[in-house]
Amino acid sequence: MGKLLLTGVDGNLGGFAAEELLKLEPKENLIFCGYNPDSLKKYADMGIETHVTNFNNPDGLKEAFQNAEVVALISMPFVGVKRQNAHKNCVDAAKAAGVRQIVYTSLVNADDETNPSVEKKDHIYTEKYIQEQGLDYQFMRNSQYAEAMVTNYFTYAKMNAPLTNSQGDGLMAYISRKDCAKAVAYALHHSNEFSKKVWNINGLELMTISTFCAIGDVSTGNHVPFVNVTDEENYQIWDAMGVPRTTDGVFLKDSEAPFSSDGMVTFAQAIREGKMDIHTKDFTELTGATPISVRYMFDHQEEFQIGERHSKDN
Numbered sequence: 256m257g258k259l260l261l262t263g264v265d266g267n268l269g270g271f272a273a274e275e276l277l278k279l280e281p282k283e284n285l286i287f288c289g290y291n292p293d294s295l296k297k298y299a300d301m302g303i304e305t306h307v308t309n310f311n312n313p314d315g316l317k318e319a320f321q322n323a324e325v326v327a328l329i330s331m332p333f334v335g336v337k338r339q340n341a342h343k344n345c346v347d348a349a350k351a352a353g354v355r356q357i358v359y360t361s362l363v364n365a366d367d368e369t370n371p372s373v374e375k376k377d378h379i380y381t382e383k384y385i386q387e388q389g390l391d392y393q394f395m396r397n398s399q400y401a402e403a404m405v406t407n408y409f410t411y412a413k414m415n416a417p418l419t420n421s422q423g424d425g426l427m428a429y430i431s432r433k434d435c436a437k438a439v440a441y442a443l444h445h446s447n448e449f450s451k452k453v454w455n456i457n458g459l460e461l462m463t464i465s466t467f468c469a470i471g472d473v474s475t476g477n478h479v480p481f482v483n484v485t486d487e488e489n490y491q492i493w494d495a496m497g498v499p500r501t502t503d504g505v506f507l508k509d510s511e512a513p514f515s516s517d518g519m520v521t522f523a524q525a526i527r528e529g530k531m532d533i534h535t536k537d538f539t540e541l542t543g544a545t546p547i548s549v550r551y552m553f554d555h556q557e558e559f560q561i562g563e564r565h566s567k568d569n
Contacts, residue, residue: 257324257355258286259443262308262345264298265289267562268360269329271436273298279444286323310341316348323349325446327358327439330381334373334518342381346388356391356450358442360435363396363455363533364525372525374518393442393449397456398531399522401429401552404464406561408471408479408553417482420519421489422464425526428534429467430458431547431559441542455535459546464526467549474553489520 261276263269264287273287287298288308295305306319310331320326326349331338349357364370365378378396385392411418438456442449462470465481472478484492490500493516500516525531538546552559 257353258284258304258322259446260286260288260320260323260326260354261329261439261443262288262310262327263329265291265294266329266332268432268436268439270294271433272327272329272439275437275440276443279440286319288319310345311337313344313348316344317351320348320352320354323352323354325356325358325443326354327443328360328381329439330360330378334377334515338377339380342377343384346381346385346390350388350390354390356393356446357385358393358395358439358446359385360439361394361396363398363457364530365394365396367530369528370525370530371521371528372518372530373521375525391450393446393452393454395435395438395442395454395456396533397435397438398428398430398458398533399526400432400435400561401458401547401549402432402559402561404429404467405471405552405556405559408468408477409556409560412471412475412477412479417480418464418468419482419484419489419492420464420523421484421486421527422523423483423527424463424465425523425529426461426463426532427526428457428459428461428532429549430456430538431552432561433559434458434538434542434544434546437542437544438538445541454537454541455533456538456541457534457546459548461532461534462549470549471553474550475556486520486524489523490516493519 261272264273282301282303286304288306289295290309292307299305308319328345331341361378361382362375365375382394435456468479468481498516
């Protein structure tokens with residue numbers, strides 16, 4: 256039996272998934288990959304097989320995957336053809352190395368053609384490509400990271416201003432990135448039990464962004480109401496903050512919004528149009544745990560910030 260391989264351990268989601276996986280599996284069963292050699296050293300020192308990988312370049316990927324039976328592909332933090340090509344390189348290498356199954360971190364409602372989110376185009380491309388290659392799979396269709404909106408909430412709290420975007424009264428089951436990481440770890444751990452499986456990894460409950468802000472107010476004592484604007488006004492807000500419209504742009508160091516505005520505005524549109532209001536018990540079925548609540552995240556807000564970008568986009 257081959258090993259369980261986790262990519263992106265030098266990133267936020269992948270790092271949390273590595274911590275969870277080490278609770279579930281002996282280190283002899285694991286392979287950890289990332290583009291940053293420094294981040295791999297601590298795992299190598301533990302006796303875990305590690306490989307430096309950059310999915311923008313297919314060279315060496317097949318060799319890195321050679322001992323793996325299952326590969327968890329953590330989706331790249333950029334958008335468009337660049338991400339699609341990076342994912343394709345990973346899938347091609349996995350197939351060439353004889354990998355049986357790919358666990359892929361996708362997006363809630365990725366296969367809905369009417370979903371306007373630019374992010375979902377890359378996710379459905381990757382899902383379909385994995386299927387076309389004849390590989391087994393588990394697709395982890397994650398709801399929006401609550402950390403992104405917790406960080407956003409405090410950005411507006413510091414400005415003593417209402418949180419402003421264009422998602423209206425749309426519903427989202429906000430989930431912690433840590434729970435998404437836990438789901439990836441458990442999908443790897445139980446990979447022999449599930450085949451051609453789609454998981455909707457949702458938070459504890461559906462809510463509007465107004466409710467989200469109200470929970471934050473009760474927890475923190477701030478007053479951050481929500482104000483809805485048009486999509487174009489939403490773009491202008493991000494422009495004023497120095498956020499690039501695409502991931503080809505320049506990201507400010509330590510930015511509180513480490514995502515492109517194209518991704519965020521079309522995501523808000525998708526929420527507003529009811530394209531993201533999926534709520535299941537899949538997370539609990541897979542992990543046996545209850546999703547972390549939004550209130551808990553606000554009560555422990557220092558542990559639930561979005562953090563810096565960890566990507567190699569070239």
